[in-house]
Amino acid sequence: xxxxxxxxxxxxxxxxxxxxxxxxxxxxxxxxxxxxxxxxxxxxxxxxxxxxxxxxxxxxxxxxxxxxxxxxxxxxxxxxxxxxxx
Amino acid sequence: xxxxxxxxxxxxxxxxxxxxxxxxxxxxxxxxxxxxxxxxxxxxxxxxxxxxxxxxxxxxxxxxxxxxxxxxxxxxxxxxxxxxxxxxxxxxxxxxxxxxxxxxxxxxxxxxxxxxxxxxxxxxxxxxxxxxxxxxxxxxxxxxxxxxxxxxxxxxxxxxxxxxxxxxxxxxxxxxxxxxxxxxxxxxxxxxxxxxxxxxxxxxxxxxxxxxxxxxxxxxxxxxxxxxxxxxxxxxxxxxxxxxxxxxxxxxxxxxxxxxxxxxxxxxxxxxxxxxxxxxxxxxxxxxxxxxxxxxxxxxxxxxxxxxxxxxxxxxxxxxxxxxxxxxxxxxxxxxxxxxxxxxxxxxxxx
Numbered sequence: 001x002x003x004x005x006x007x008x009x010x011x012x013x014x015x016x017x018x019x020x021x022x023x024x025x026x027x028x029x030x031x032x033x034x035x036x037x038x039x040x041x042x043x044x045x046x047x048x049x050x051x052x053x054x055x056x057x058x059x060x061x062x063x064x065x066x067x068x069x070x071x072x073x074x075x076x077x078x079x080x081x082x083x084x085x086x
Numbered sequence: 087x088x089x090x091x092x093x094x095x096x097x098x099x100x101x102x103x104x105x106x107x108x109x110x111x112x113x114x115x116x117x118x119x120x121x122x123x124x125x126x127x128x129x130x131x132x133x134x135x136x137x138x139x140x141x142x143x144x145x146x147x148x149x150x151x152x153x154x155x156x157x158x159x160x161x162x163x164x165x166x167x168x169x170x171x172x173x174x175x176x177x178x179x180x181x182x183x184x185x186x187x188x189x190x191x192x193x194x195x196x197x198x199x200x201x202x203x204x205x206x207x208x209x210x211x212x213x214x215x216x217x218x219x220x221x222x223x224x225x226x227x228x229x230x231x232x233x234x235x236x237x238x239x240x241x242x243x244x245x246x247x248x249x250x251x252x253x254x255x256x257x258x259x260x261x262x263x264x265x266x267x268x269x270x271x272x273x274x275x276x277x278x279x280x281x282x283x284x285x286x287x288x289x290x291x292x293x294x295x296x297x298x299x300x301x302x303x304x305x306x307x308x309x310x311x312x313x314x315x316x317x318x319x320x321x322x323x324x325x326x327x328x329x330x331x332x333x334x335x336x337x338x339x340x341x342x343x344x345x346x347x348x349x350x351x352x353x354x355x356x357x358x359x360x361x362x363x364x365x366x367x368x369x370x371x372x373x374x375x376x377x378x379x380x381x382x383x384x385x386x387x388x389x390x391x392x393x394x395x396x397x398x399x400x401x402x403x404x405x406x407x408x409x410x411x412x413x414x415x416x417x418x419x420x421x422x423x424x425x426x427x428x429x430x431x432x433x434x435x436x437x
Contacts, residue, residue, distance in 0.1 A: 007340040026329035030336055033353040037346045044345030052348045053405040 003045045003076070004038045012038060046073045214312035217287075223309070224283035230255045231305030239301045240375065246406050248273050252296055254305075255279045271404050286313070289320030291367050295374050319372075323364040330361040338426065343419040350419060351398030358384075358395065358426065386429035391422050 002009070011034040015022040022031040039057050044050045046069065051057040061077060069077055213227075214220045223229070236250035237243040249272045256276060277285070285293050297314045334357040343350035359376050362383035366373050373379040380392050398414065400406035408414060 005340050005342050005344060007336070008342055011336075026333045029329075029333050029353075029357070033333075033337065033349075036349045036353070037342050040346035040349045041344065050345060050347060052401050052408075054349070054402055055405060057349070 004041045008034045008037050008041070042073070042076065046070060046077070214309065214316060217316045217318060220313050220316045221283045221287045224279050224286060224313075228255050228279040229305060229309055231310060232256070232303040233296055233300040233305075234303055235296055235300045237375075239299050242375070246400065246404065248404065250275065251303075252277070252300065254282050286317060289318050291319060291323060291326075291364065291372075293317065294319040294367075294372065298372070299374060319367075321370075323368045326364040327361065327368060330357055330364060333357045334361060334426075334430070338423060343416065347414055347416065347419055348398050348402050351395055351414070351422065352402035354422065354426070355395035355399040358430065361430070384429045388425060388429075391425040391429075394418060394422055 004012075011030055015027075015031045015034070022028055036054060036057065039061055040051055043057060043060050047060065047064075051060055064077075066074060214223050231252075231254040233239075233252045233254075234250070235252055237247045238249050243249075251272065252275045254277050257278070260272075260274060282293075294317070297317050302310050334354070337350070337354050337357060359380060362379040363374065365383045366379060371382070373382055376396060377392055380387060380395075394412075394414065397406070397409060401408055412418075
């Protein structure tokens, strides 16, 4: 089973390819949701528990020291951090 | 309905403790600042009129406007030098309403530089004669306003409700050294005057919300009333309905909730609530209270579903605690999804 569900991943991929399509309206809402859902799915998979609040979620993904992240997920988490920052 | 402000930022440092609403209004204001009674003494004589005669007080609803505050000493500095009217707002609406410049600072700068409110004050609302001149006024004069909206303005605020404030033409972030109420987040929605004028011209539903339920905290009241008087809300929300319906469909598709139960329910709540508000508005029924809007737009949606969605949103957005009476897991999500599928007509056409 993939870490992030296919539909959410598709939205993130499309947003990276054509960001201007996601700057307003329903697409923007969809992108915001996709980011939070992906973040939650990643933390659930990597750290084995679900974050309940947006603040906790972002803090966990952004502040977890690199040493505490399993090697195979380091790249994935850094990509997510990059998208969230941009 | 998601506000489309230029910026929505949360203010996370204020600490104030509510002692609960009083049963009735006394003729004097009662407050106590632990460790800062000197400031109380300084401020009390500046209240020249009894509470009930301060303009704007709704005399027939005394129970709703007499909360007693207990503020800790860390909170006292913002009071220093503020106009008593601000203190009044503070008592009525919560301390978070203290915005902008202290009076002493304002007075000292007035001579050198006109206040942003000055143009509006010198031409109260003479130049706002119709919707077009209202738009022009907003663009040319760039007036500043601060408005309280949401449950605090409706006077139905619960302890964990957000305090929502709209600021127009305020370009600086709220000072970060102010303390927040202990059990509430303060959300700011900022518009510059140009964006506000666009929304005004287009008859935005959110502006209708602000004008009908909002409480003006700062800015020229007669100009605000003139803007309110000439505002015409749009009659066509089909675009917004389609957008929210599509968003809801996207959420309902696949298994996005796996590993993301609470965020998933929180986003579902937002999509459903916005859809409800726009569907009702399309039929000229303007409801902005979330539970009421959901119930009225989707009568077949059960109370349990609505409660789960609202709670999930509160947890995700504000960090509220999950009520101990139930647990939320994948089964809850499946239940909610089925309820929505049954109760929300995706194919419903706009009347």
